[in-house]
Each structure stands twice: as structure tokens, then as C-alpha cells.
Amino acid sequence: MVTLNASDLSIRELNVKIKELAAQFQEITVVDPQARHNIGVGILQHATIKIDGSVGYYAASLMDGPEVTINGNAGWALGDNMMSGKITLTKDAGASVASTMRGGEIFVGGNAGARAGISMKGGTLVIGGNTGFLTGFMMQKGKIIICGDSGEAVGDSMYEGEIYIGGKIGSLGTDAKIEEVSEEELIELWNELESHGIKDKPRFRKVVSAKKLYHYDSLERLEKTLI
Amino acid sequence: MCGISGIMYKRSGEKGLAPIGRDLVNMLQSMVHRGRDSSGITIAGERNEGDLIIRIWVDDCADDREILKRSTDTITTLGGHIENSSVQGSFLRLDVRFAGEIRQLAESLLTQRGLELHSIGKSSEVIKDVGTPSSIDSRHSITAIQGTHGIGHVRMATESRVDISHAHPFWAYPFPDVTVVHNGQLTNYHSMKRSYEDQGHHFQTQNDSELIAVYLAEKLSKGASLNHALEESIVDLDGTFTYLVSTENGLGYAKDQWSAKPLVTMETEDVVAIASEEVALRRVMSQEIDRLEPQESEAMTWLL
Numbered sequence: 001m002v003t004l005n006a007s008d009l010s011i012r013e014l015n016v017k018i019k020e021l022a023a024q025f026q027e028i029t030v031v032d033p034q035a036r037h038n039i040g041v042g043i044l045q046h047a048t049i050k051i052d053g054s055v056g057y058y059a060a061s062l063m064d065g066p067e068v069t070i071n072g073n074a075g076w077a078l079g080d081n082m083m084s085g086k087i088t089l090t091k092d093a094g095a096s097v098a099s100t101m102r103g104g105e106i107f108v109g110g111n112a113g114a115r116a117g118i119s120m121k122g123g124t125l126v127i128g129g130n131t132g133f134l135t136g137f138m139m140q141k142g143k144i145i146i147c148g149d150s151g152e153a154v155g156d157s158m159y160e161g162e163i164y165i166g167g168k169i170g171s172l173g174t175d176a177k178i179e180e181v182s183e184e185e186l187i188e189l190w191n192e193l194e195s196h197g198i199k200d201k202p203r204f205r206k207v208v209s210a211k212k213l214y215h216y217d218s219l220e221r222l223e224k225t226l227i
Numbered sequence: 228m229c230g231i232s233g234i235m236y237k238r239s240g241e242k243g244l245a246p247i248g249r250d251l252v253n254m255l256q257s258m259v260h261r262g263r264d265s266s267g268i269t270i271a272g273e274r275n276e277g278d279l280i281i282r283i284w285v286d287d288c289a290d291d292r293e294i295l296k297r298s299t300d301t302i303t304t305l306g307g308h309i310e311n312s313s314v315q316g317s318f319l320r321l322d323v324r325f326a327g328e329i330r331q332l333a334e335s336l337l338t339q340r341g342l343e344l345h346s347i348g349k350s351s352e353v354i355k356d357v358g359t360p361s362s363i364d365s366r367h368s369i370t371a372i373q374g375t376h377g378i379g380h381v382r383m384a385t386e387s388r389v390d391i392s393h394a395h396p397f398w399a400y401p402f403p404d405v406t407v408v409h410n411g412q413l414t415n416y417h418s419m420k421r422s423y424e425d426q427g428h429h430f431q432t433q434n435d436s437e438l439i440a441v442y443l444a445e446k447l448s449k450g451a452s453l454n455h456a457l458e459e460s461i462v463d464l465d466g467t468f469t470y471l472v473s474t475e476n477g478l479g480y481a482k483d484q485w486s487a488k489p490l491v492t493m494e495t496e497d498v499v500a501i502a503s504e505e506v507a508l509r510r511v512m513s514q515e516i517d518r519l520e521p522q523e524s525e526a527m528t529w530l531l
Contacts, residue, residue, distance in 0.1 A: 035505035037260075054518070056506050073518050075505060076489060094520060095486065113520050114486035133486045133523045151522060 001027040011038050022047035022066065035075065040068060046085075057094070060087050076113070079106045082123065088196075095132065098125040101142065107196050114151065117144045120161060126196060134173065136163045136207070145189060147202055155207040164189055166202025177210040228383050229395075229410040230261030231490075232502040233471045234511060235376035235478045235529050239272065242497075247272075248364075248372035251379040254500070254507035255360035261503060262383030265394035266363050267355025269406040269473045271348070272375025272531070277310040277322040279329070279403065280352045284391055285317040286341035294342050295319050301335045315367060320352065330401040334429075343392055343431055348404040349475055350374075355394040375531055378473045380408035387434045396473070397437040399444035400429050404475040407443065409436035410488045410503060411468035419464075439470055447474075457481040457526035471501060479528035486523035493518055499529050 002021050006014055014030070015038070021028050022043055030051045033039055037056035040049055040063070047066040051059075054072035061080035069088045070078075076094040079087045084104040095113035098106045102122045111129035118134070120142040130148035139158040149167035156173025164181070172178070181204055190201045232254040236245035251268045273280065283298055285291045299309055302323055311322035325332065329347055336344060346353035351374070356363040360381060364370055380395035387393050399405035413419075416435040419442070424430065428441050439460065446456035457472065457479050467487035472479045480501055482490055492501045493508045493516055500508050505518055521527065 034509050037506070054505055054509070056504060073505060092518060092520060094489065094491070111520075114523060132520075 001029060003029045003031060005032055006030050006036065006039065007032040007034060011036060014039065015041055018047075018049065019043060022049075033072075035073070037075065040066070054091070073110075078108075079104075082106065084123075092129070093127075098123070098144075101125065109196075111148070117142070117163075120144070124192070126192065128196070128198060130167065133170075136161065137173070139163070145192060145204070147193065147198060147200065155209065157213065158207075158209045160209060163207040164204040165207065166200075166204050169205065169207070172207065175210050175213045176207050179206045179208050181206045228261050228385075230255065230258035230381040230503045230507070231378070231395075231408045231410050231469065231471050232258070232380075232500075232507050233376070233378040233408075233473065233478050233480070234498065234500045235531070236498055237529065237531065238497050239375040240531060244272065244274065244373035245375065246370075247374040247377040248369040250500075250511045251377050252360050252364045252369050253510040254502055255379045255381050257507045257510050258381055258502065258504055259359050262381040263359050264384055264389045265355065265357045265382045265391070266360045266380065267353065267382075267394045267396050267408070268369060268377055268379040269346070269351055269353050269396045269408075270369075270372045270374040270377040271351035271404060271473050271475065273350050273352065273372065275322050275350060277308075277324045278349065279321075279323045279325050280346070280348050280350070281319075281321040281323055281336075282345040282347075282352045282354070283319040283321070283336070284343045284345050285319070286343065287317065290341075291317050294339050297339055298336055298342065301339075302332065305332055305335060307332070318354075318356075318367070329403055333401040337429070337431075344398065344400065346396075346398040346406060347401070348406075351377075351404045351406070351473065351475065353396050353398055353406055355380075355396065356391055357389065357394065375476075376473060376478045376529075378406065378408045378471045378478070386412055387432070392432045393434045395434075395436060397432075397434070397440040399440035399447075400431065402444040402447060405440065405443055405447065405472065407436065407440040407470055407472050409439055409468055409470040411470070411483065412466050413438055413464055413468065414466035415464065416466075435466075436470070439464065439468070439472075443472060453477050453479055453530075454526060454528045457528065461524050461526060469503070476531040477528055479526065480521065481526040482521050482523060484524045489520075491518050491520050492527075 027048045033053045035054040040060045044064045051070045056075040060068040064083035073091045077096045087106045090109045092110035093108045093112045107126045112131045114132035116131045126145045132151040139161045144163045147166045152170040153173035155176030307325035395408040396406040413435040469488035
């Protein structure tokens with residue numbers, strides 16, 4: 001295992017070192033990150049990275065493969081555009097966690113800010129606490145599991161995917177609706193939580209797209225003239 | 228994009244004044260990536276010899292010395308007495324004994340072309356300039372100033388020009404000690420500004436953020452509490468905003484209904500620190516304590 005002290009390095013130097021060590025299959029621990037931005041960005045292979053302390057914006061974003069554990073808080077857009085891999089955050093995430101995520105898993109032990117899972121295109125986002133305003137905004141695929149309460153306008157303009165909420169729903173967003181959760185789904189969700197050390201078994205409710213904003217069959221006026 | 232920060236030492240009454248200037252410069256410098264065209268701070272709760280601290284800035288085109296002399300004459304004519312004065316380039320700082328009406332004082336000073344009033348406060352002052360926090364600190368020795376609380380701003384201009392006048396904080400003319408720093412854009416700025424001007428309010432710049440200061444001044448002058456004024460602003464102001472306000476004995480924030488601009492806080496028994504990013508909080512809070520992220524339509528105040 002190799003320990004990198006982030007306070008001795010520029011973020012670019014730190015990320016270059018992380019990539020070099022990952023290529024050698026070393027386990028990496030980053031200490032003293034001081035909530036700086038862009039830590040662990042663009043790692044495109046399997047790696048085990050532990051960050052001791054809070055990180056800033058875009059931490060562990062644009063990544064494909066690594067397992068990242070962060071002991072602290074994260075700023076905006078943790079795991080932005082993640083393709084595969086796993087992020088475990090022990091405390092709170094800022095706004096837009098898992099934005100445009102395509103695969104893999106992100107677990108937030110505390111609360112998440114506004115627009116969690118905005119434009120998600122795959123993968124699973126699990127929030128141990130509550131989420132803020134516009135959770136799952138314009139979500140296209142994937143799964144968001146919220147153990148606590150959600151903010152206002154959950155699933156606003158979502159296309160596909162599922163948002164499970166264990167606590168109170170602030171309000172439903174435009175074109176979002178609540179759907180029945182089957183026993184099999186519940187057991188699957190509880191197993192998922194157990195894998196993150198959560199023993200509670202909330203009676204989740206599911207929010208999906210009502211698909212009333214789907215207008216794929218209606219062509220624009222100009223398009224009609226072309227047919 | 229801009230960066231904002233605020234800090235208050237809640238027990239400075241009993242424990243003595245705190246290094247507000249140093250803390251704000253450190254916090255803002257850590258967020259310099261959010262804007263580096265201009266920077267500014269308000270330091271409140273300073274010890275001063277007079278009744279008022281007046282901060283004047285003289286436009287490059289105007290004759291500095293002549294204006295500074297005329298300003299001191301104006302204050303004296305209105306019954307004021309200058310206890311102390313210091314000049315830093317085109318910036319003038321005055322400690323003044325003055326028992327008259329502040330609006331009248333401000334109006335008389337502003338009759339001079341090229342003069343701008345950055346602030347009038349009973350125990351606070353605004354220092355703002357173009358450049359990064361550390362560069363304006365080297366010109367204005369901000370680090371040395373002590374107080375009880377304050378707010379600061381690093382600016383990346385989006386809606387109005389880059390110069391000293393358009394840098395933050397904005398003083399809530401003519402309300403002593405009330406100043407504002409803002410991250411965002413106000414979309415009903417022009418209509419609200421016109422209606423305030425019709426009511427006789429004065430604007431010194433074309434920066435949309437100045438509207439928030441005038442808005443709060445109007446609310447406070449009608450007897451609203453600071454917290455109430457902040458809460459009402461979330462409904463009345465349109466656009467994206469997270470802003471901080473500093474008053475004679477208070478510090479507060481308000482955040483828009485879209486939660487569009489970031490803000491995080493950390494608080495202990497002694498200190499509350501607020502900033503756009505946690506990276507700034509880490510510069511002043513050494514303990515590992517919980518970080519809170521205010522959500523949409525939230526306002527909060529701390530009073531000494």
C-alpha cells in the first residue's frame with residue numbers, strides 16, 4: 001500500500017501519481033485532501049483508492065473501474081459520469097452526486113444535496129440519509145435508493161429508471177408517479193442496503209416516470225413536410 | 228461563478244476581537260478559482276475611535292486630493308469631526324465623530340463627481356479592489372484588521388463590468404454596517420431597481436448584486452428583522468442567488484428556490500464559518516466537525 005499526502009502535491013501531480021500506482025496494481029491511500037477539487041479523476045482501470053478526509057468537486061469522476069472509499073464529505077458532482085466501479089462516501093455529498101453516471105455503484109453514508117442522480121444513465125446510487133431538491137432530475141436509466149426523506153420535485157422529467165424512497169417524499173416532480181413495490185423488489189433493496197452495512201428495512205416507495213411527457217410519435221411541423 | 232465566505236466569532240464579546248481579516252483572506256484565496264478579477268471584504272465589529280468608519284473611493288479620472296479635501300470639509304460642515312484618516316492610493320478611510328443623519332451625510336458626500344462611498348458603518352468597513360484576495364491584501368493590509376465577524380467575495384464578472392465599483396461587498400446605502408456579497412444573477416434586477424429609484428433609493432453601480440443591499444436596507448428600515456428580510460428576499464428576488472449579509476451585530480445567508488449556487492457551513496460553540504466550498508472552511512476550522520449544506524429557499528442568521 002502506498003500513501004500519498006495530497007497537501008504536498010498539486011492536484012495534477014496527485015492524479016498522475018494515482019494513475020501510475022494504479023497501473024502497478026498498488027493499493028493507494030490519499031491523506032490530507034483538504035476538500036480540494038478533482039481528486040482521483042479519470043482513472044480508467046481497476047484500482048483500490050482510499051481517501052482520508054473530505055474532497056471537493058468532481059471527486060472520483062470520469063472513472064471506469066476503481067473502488068474508491070472516501071472518509072469524509074464530498075463537494076458537488078461526486079462520481080460524475082462514472083462508467084463502472086464503486087464509490088463509498090462515509091459522510092455527506094454536495095449537489096449533483098452521480099450526475100450522468102452510466103454504471104457502477106455510489107454509496108453515500110450521510111445526506112446528499114440537490115439534484116442527486118441528475119441525468120443518470122445507469123448504475124445504482126444509494127443514499128443512507130436524505131436527499132435535496134430535484135432528486136433524479138431527467139434521469140434516463142438506473143436506480144436511486146434513498147433510505148431517508150427526499151426533497152421537493154423527486155423524479156422531475158425522468159424518462160426511465162427507478163427512485164426508491166424509504167422516508168417521506170417532499171413532493172413528486174413533473175411527470176413522476178408512485179408505483180407499487182413488489183416483495184421481491186423489497187428483498188433485493190434490503191440486501192443491497194445490507195451490503196453497505198445498513199440493517200434497517202424501510203418499506204420503500206417507488207417513483208417512476210408517468211411518461212405523459214413522451215411525445216416521440218408526434219413530429220415537428222417541418223418534419224411532417226419531409227415525409 | 229463567484230466565491231463567497233463569511234465568519235463570525237460568536238464569543239468575541241468576552242474573548243476579545245478575532246483575526247477576521249486574516250481568516251477572510253485565507254478563505255477567499257482558497258477559492259480563487261471561483262473568480263479572480265476582483266475581491267472584497269467587510270470586516271465588522273472593529274474597535275474605532277469615532278462614531279463612524281467611512282470608506283471612500285475616488286474614480287481614476289477625478290482629482291484625488293481635491294476630492295478628499297472636499298470630503299473632509301463636507302463632514303466638518305455637517306457637524307462631524309475627523310478623528311483619524313488614512314489614504315491608500317485612491318482609497319480614503321475616515322474615523323469620524325458624527326451624531327447627525329447618515330443619509331444626509333452620504334448624500335452630501337456623493338454630490339462630488341468621481342466619489343464613491345464603499346461603506347459607512349458604526350464599526351464596520353468595506354475594502355474592495357480589483358485583483359485576487361492576496362493581492363488586495365498586500366495593498367490594503369487586510370490581514371491585520373481584527374473584528375467580530377465579516378464577509379468576503381471573489382468575483383468572476385458575468386453581468387457587469389470589471390472595476391473597483393462593481394466589486395463586492397455592496398453597502399446597503401444609507402443603512403450603516405449592512406453589506407452584502409452575492410453569488411448568482413438576478414433576473415428581475417432592472418424592474419426592481421427602477422421601482423426602488425422611484426421611491427428615492429440610490430444606486431451607485433450597475434451591478435445586479437447592489438439591488439440585494441438596497442432591498443435589505445429598505446426592509447430593515449421598515450422594521451423587519453434581519454431573518455425576516457432574508458426570508459422575504461427569497462420570494463421577491465428572481466434568478467439564482469446565494470448571498471451573505473453582514474450587519475452591525477449579525478451574519479446571515481439566503482439561498483434561492485433552485486438551490487443553484489453552492490454554500491456550506493461549519494459551526495462550533497465559538498465560531499461559525501460559511502463559504503461556497505468546503506475547501507475554504509478547512510482553512511479556518513481545524514477540528515473535524517460536521518459540514519452542513521443549506522438547501523433551496525433557506526435563510527439563516529447569527530446574532531452576536
